[in-house]
Amino acid sequence: xxxxxxxxxxxxxxxxxxxxxxxxxxxxxxxxxxxxxxxxxxxxxxxxxxxxxxxxxxxxxxxxxxxxxxxxxxxxxxxxxxxxxxxxxxxxxxxxxxxxxxxxxxxxxxxxxxxxxxxxxxxxxxxxxxxxxxxxxxxxxxxxxxxxxxxxxxxxxxxxxxxxxxxxxxxxxxxxxxxxxxxxxxxxxxxxxxxxxxxxxxxxxxxxxxxxxxxxxxxxxxxxxxxxxxxxxxxxxxxxxxxxxxxxxxxxxxxxxxxxxxxxxxxxxxxxxxxxxxxxxxxxxxxxxxxxxxxxxx
Amino acid sequence: xxxxxxxxxxxxxxxxxxxxxxxxxxxxxxxxxxxxxxxxxxxxxxxxxxxxxxxxxxxxxxxxxxxxxxxxxxxxxxxxxxxxxxxxxxxxxxxxxxxxxxxxxxxxxxxxxxxxxxxxxxxxxxxxxxxxxxxxxxxxxxxxxxxxxxxxxxxxxxxxxxxxxxxxxxxxxxxxxxxxxxxxxxxxxxxxxxxxxxxxxxxxxxxxxxxxxxxxxxxxxxxxxxxxxxxxxxxxxxxxxxxxxxxxxxxxxxxxxxxxxxxxxxxxxxxxxxxxxxxxxxxxxxxxxxxxxx
Amino acid sequence: xxxxxxxxxxxxxxxxxxxxxxxxxxxxxxxxxxxxxxxxxxxxxxxxxxxxxxxxxxxxxxxxxxxxxxxxxxxxxxxxxxxxxxxxxxxxxxxxxxxxxxxxxxxxxxxxxxxxxxxxxxxxxxxxxxxxxxxxxxxxxxxxxxxxxxxxxxxxxxxxxxxxxxxxxxxxxxxxxxxxxxxxxxxxxxxxxxxxxxxxxxxxxxxxxxxxxxxxxxxxxxxxxxxxxxxxxxxxxxxxxxxxxxxxxxxxxxxxxxxxxxxxxxxxxxxxxxxxxxxxxxxxxxxxxxxxxxxxxxxxxxxxxxxxxxxxxxxxxxxxxxxxxxxxxxxxxxxxxxxxxxxxxxxxxxxxxxxxxxxxxxxxxxxxxxxxxxxxxxxxxxxxxxxxxx
Numbered sequence: 001x002x003x004x005x006x007x008x009x010x011x012x013x014x015x016x017x018x019x020x021x022x023x024x025x026x027x028x029x030x031x032x033x034x035x036x037x038x039x040x041x042x043x044x045x046x047x048x049x050x051x052x053x054x055x056x057x058x059x060x061x062x063x064x065x066x067x068x069x070x071x072x073x074x075x076x077x078x079x080x081x082x083x084x085x086x087x088x089x090x091x092x093x094x095x096x097x098x099x100x101x102x103x104x105x106x107x108x109x110x111x112x113x114x115x116x117x118x119x120x121x122x123x124x125x126x127x128x129x130x131x132x133x134x135x136x137x138x139x140x141x142x143x144x145x146x147x148x149x150x151x152x153x154x155x156x157x158x159x160x161x162x163x164x165x166x167x168x169x170x171x172x173x174x175x176x177x178x179x180x181x182x183x184x185x186x187x188x189x190x191x192x193x194x195x196x197x198x199x200x201x202x203x204x205x206x207x208x209x210x211x212x213x214x215x216x217x218x219x220x221x222x223x224x225x226x227x228x229x230x231x232x233x234x235x236x237x238x239x240x241x242x243x244x245x246x247x248x249x250x251x252x253x254x255x256x257x258x259x260x261x262x263x264x265x266x267x268x269x270x271x272x273x274x275x276x277x278x279x280x281x282x283x284x285x286x287x288x289x290x291x292x293x294x295x296x297x298x
Numbered sequence: 299x300x301x302x303x304x305x306x307x308x309x310x311x312x313x314x315x316x317x318x319x320x321x322x323x324x325x326x327x328x329x330x331x332x333x334x335x336x337x338x339x340x341x342x343x344x345x346x347x348x349x350x351x352x353x354x355x356x357x358x359x360x361x362x363x364x365x366x367x368x369x370x371x372x373x374x375x376x377x378x379x380x381x382x383x384x385x386x387x388x389x390x391x392x393x394x395x396x397x398x399x400x401x402x403x404x405x406x407x408x409x410x411x412x413x414x415x416x417x418x419x420x421x422x423x424x425x426x427x428x429x430x431x432x433x434x435x436x437x438x439x440x441x442x443x444x445x446x447x448x449x450x451x452x453x454x455x456x457x458x459x460x461x462x463x464x465x466x467x468x469x470x471x472x473x474x475x476x477x478x479x480x481x482x483x484x485x486x487x488x489x490x491x492x493x494x495x496x497x498x499x500x501x502x503x504x505x506x507x508x509x510x511x512x513x514x515x516x517x518x519x520x521x522x523x524x525x526x527x528x529x530x531x532x533x534x535x536x537x538x539x540x541x542x543x544x545x546x547x548x549x550x551x552x553x554x555x556x557x558x559x560x561x562x563x564x565x566x567x568x569x570x571x572x573x574x575x576x577x578x579x580x581x582x583x584x585x586x587x588x589x590x591x592x
Numbered sequence: 593x594x595x596x597x598x599x600x601x602x603x604x605x606x607x608x609x610x611x612x613x614x615x616x617x618x619x620x621x622x623x624x625x626x627x628x629x630x631x632x633x634x635x636x637x638x639x640x641x642x643x644x645x646x647x648x649x650x651x652x653x654x655x656x657x658x659x660x661x662x663x664x665x666x667x668x669x670x671x672x673x674x675x676x677x678x679x680x681x682x683x684x685x686x687x688x689x690x691x692x693x694x695x696x697x698x699x700x701x702x703x704x705x706x707x708x709x710x711x712x713x714x715x716x717x718x719x720x721x722x723x724x725x726x727x728x729x730x731x732x733x734x735x736x737x738x739x740x741x742x743x744x745x746x747x748x749x750x751x752x753x754x755x756x757x758x759x760x761x762x763x764x765x766x767x768x769x770x771x772x773x774x775x776x777x778x779x780x781x782x783x784x785x786x787x788x789x790x791x792x793x794x795x796x797x798x799x800x801x802x803x804x805x806x807x808x809x810x811x812x813x814x815x816x817x818x819x820x821x822x823x824x825x826x827x828x829x830x831x832x833x834x835x836x837x838x839x840x841x842x843x844x845x846x847x848x849x850x851x852x853x854x855x856x857x858x859x860x861x862x863x864x865x866x867x868x869x870x871x872x873x874x875x876x877x878x879x880x881x882x883x884x885x886x887x888x889x890x891x892x893x894x895x896x897x898x899x900x901x902x903x904x905x906x907x908x909x910x911x912x913x914x915x916x917x918x919x920x921x922x923x924x925x926x927x928x929x930x931x932x933x934x935x936x937x938x939x940x941x942x943x944x945x946x947x948x949x950x951x952x953x954x955x956x957x958x959x960x961x962x963x964x965x966x967x968x969x970x971x972x973x974x975x976x977x978x979x980x981x982x
Contacts, residue, residue, distance in 0.1 A: 007692030198710030254405030512833035
């Protein structure tokens with residue numbers, strides 16, 4: 001019995017790891033101040049490209065990952081060039097539209113994607129491969145955060161106009177963020193396909209988009225580690241808890257989302273809150289309190 | 299003849315999308331909220347209308363009102379539970395409201411699934427007006443006419459409320475700038491609740507007319523959400539007339555493309571148009587008045 | 593401060609997971625003489641109505657097997673139920689959970705063909721024998737690991753088409769199909785084969801989609817062809833909506849459809865518009881043999897309605913699995929159940945009478961009955977006399 005529980009736990013961890021990669025893909029766009037649902041489209045592109053190559057051309061997992069990342073990246077770069085000039089609300093709407101269009105394309109390219117019947121994924125993904133890929137992605141993002149891109153992205157996010165006057169190439173930063181998001185999303189899609197062992201147009205649709213956004217926002221959108229924690233809570237935990245709860249699980253998920261959003265608005269991993277707490281502890285003085293008030297984020 | 303027949307079918311399907319789009323547009327333009335929970339208002343509207351005729355045995359007219367009321371109640375409840383706490387925090391809460399609207403979307407959807415046992419439901423024959431009009435070989439059902447009339451009336455009514463009444467001016471002022479609205483002596487809370495109720499009622503009606511002619515399940519709102527979303531973006535959110543036109547347009551496109559091109563391409567055409575409009579004319583095809591930006 | 597906080601929340605998370613693991617470990621455990629069979633249910637999701645009666649049939653069979661000591665040696669079957677919602681991703685996940693539990697020696701699943709196609713990959717990888725109870729696409733069975741007790745609707749549809757052509761004699765027929773689902777395309781083909789060569793003119797096929805919810809356009813297309821009969825080969829919800837849409841627009845011709853409208857839930861949603869619409873079933877309580885009558889009686893006692901064709905298929909699936917477990921000897925394993933399951937070639941005195949298995953697929957063409965609903969919600973054998981009297 002313990003063996004079964006262990007296997008379930010591993011299954012949950014696997015889904016959490018892939019969820020984390022997808023969440024990180026969305027995190028990158030938010031980093032540059034863009035609210036985008038498009039990760040799911042990038043993931044779908046990566047997954048169907050890779051699955052096709054694995055079935056027809058006998059690709060193994062690593063070349064398939066490269067192809068999937070490339071596919072996601074190309075779509076993201078194209079979408080970025082086209083969509084980034086839209087205002088925040090309209091960009092969000094446009095990325096939702098992109099998901100709808102992606103699904104329609106998948107349904108109608110039956111020869112390549114299996115159409116609405118879906119397709120069996122011939123290659124299986126192992127736990128260590130997931131850990132390795134997620135580790136590499138995290139490493140990459142941690143280095144990126146300390147690079148010039150990271151500084152430019154944060155400046156763009158806080159105030160694009162001010163950033164532009166300071167000489168930050170706002171458009172270029174955002175397009176780059178989109179492309180990076182696409183590559184990571186494409187890789188995440190391939191891994192998700194390898195876990196599911198079967199993908200159809202609904203495998204990459206609105207519900208996954210919503211889960212991914214929830215992971216990022218509730219995990220904490222101001223640090224890449226937040227996306228990882230968010231993915232554990234919102235993609236891993238449900239897989240494991242599933243065995244105890246039957247109907248009504250969605251109601252619990254919904255209430256959880258609501259409660260976190262209202263009570264912990266900065267997400268579970270919130271560097272700003274930590275800084276405030278730290279300052280409160282270190283200097284329980286009027287000056288510290290004043291700084292705290294001034295720091296309330298809009 | 300076939301073309302006319304399918305045009306009529308498309309317009310009546312479009313009436314449902316139009317009702318939905320009007321509701322969606324009112325919320326988006328006044329509150330700047332991308333409300334993904336909107337679809338479940340339609341589901342609950344349809345369910346309450348269904349229970350009104352099957353459990354309470356009341357006539358269809360009462361059911362229509364019950365559906366609208368259920369939609370309005372759901373919308374106000376969602377607004378107060380999911381959006382008010384974030385609104386009171388101030389600032390741009392687009393991201394936060396997306397998450398909370400998703401939270402209520404999945405919770406209310408699951409509640410509808412439990413309430414119906416996930417079974418398909420249908421208004422029993424005889425509980426829905428079953429008249430059939432034949433005009434020169436074109437067949438029109440009474441329910442189709444009702445849906446079209448209702449969509450036109452609701453659009454006109456909401457348009458008049460927004461443009462010609464003090465309350466409407468307040469609602470639009472809230473959409474522009476809440477601070478300025480308050481300075482002008484308007485209670486933003488009343489304005490917001492009215493807007494939510496109007497949007498919910500229109501969406502509830504969409505659900506009732508969508509469900510009346512066929513079978514439906516707790517998932518009714520999901521399909522409506524996506525097509526209604528396309529309609530409102532294509533038509534433009536600044537003006538309810540644009541949103542309504544977008545709805546009719548989507549309905550006609552859906553039916554005619556299935557007839558003359560292929561059923562498998564109808565969504566491709568609809569959503570392709572959606573993306574094209576977003577890229578080329580992000581404010582919609584029929585923008586007349588631009589409301590304030592977030 | 594920050595690292596402490598982070599460490600603390602991680603520790604809390606780890607503790608929560610550990611607690612959940614322990615809780616899970618305490619709920620499980622295999623008792624002496626207990627044989628575990630996995631069952632991927634579909635009580636929610638797009639085909640929940642059918643999932644419910646399939647499940648009723650399966651539970652009834654397992655109860656009966658356990659009560660009668662059918663396995664011998666005091667052994668009992670315990671169903672390990674996992675809700676798959678008939679979505680490929682969720683069902684595959686549940687199949688994986690069943691696969692990792694080595695005490696589960698067999699599995700039952702799947703109503704929709706794409707879901708069955710996805711699940712069987714996972715169970716076959718784990719060498720877990722699978723019996724498909726509801727999916728209809730041709731060729732899904734794949735012995736030794738995958739067998740199927742689904743009664744094939746294709747054969748039944750073909751016979752119904754012939755009967756309609758010979759007895760109701762429509763001059764022309766039009767078809768409507770769920771174009772993006774291979775199961776329905778294959779059922780459409782069987783109707784077309786049945787009508788081929790009978791002199792009934794084929795006026796063409798109207799496509800609908802699985803996700804479609806509005807059928808006014810499809811009804812308009814069909815009626816514009818002016819056929820004397822319309823064959824509906826679509827998902828259940830689409831079928832009911834189409835029947836409603838056609839009848840409310842004054843279509844008076846003969847409507848012919850598939851087994852999907854056979855469940856009581858379907859009649860509840862459609863009402864009297866379903867009257868006199870023929871469809872084929874393999875199990876009809878009014879014409880069943882002694883075992884079938886007994887099943888119908890037990891089913892009525894338990895659930896208060898007549899069993900529909902799906903309940904019968906569920907019952908048959910569980911019964912076949914129980915037979916394999918019995919044949920697998922004192923200590924059934926995945927290996928021995930797999931062998932016993934694929935070795936079954938014939939079963940006597942089942943609810944369908946005597947049935948044959950060819951290459952892992954159940955055949956029972958003798959039990960096909962053509963039935964229809966009456967206006968007051970009962971089923972009767974269909975005869976063309978009442979046809980078209982809408």
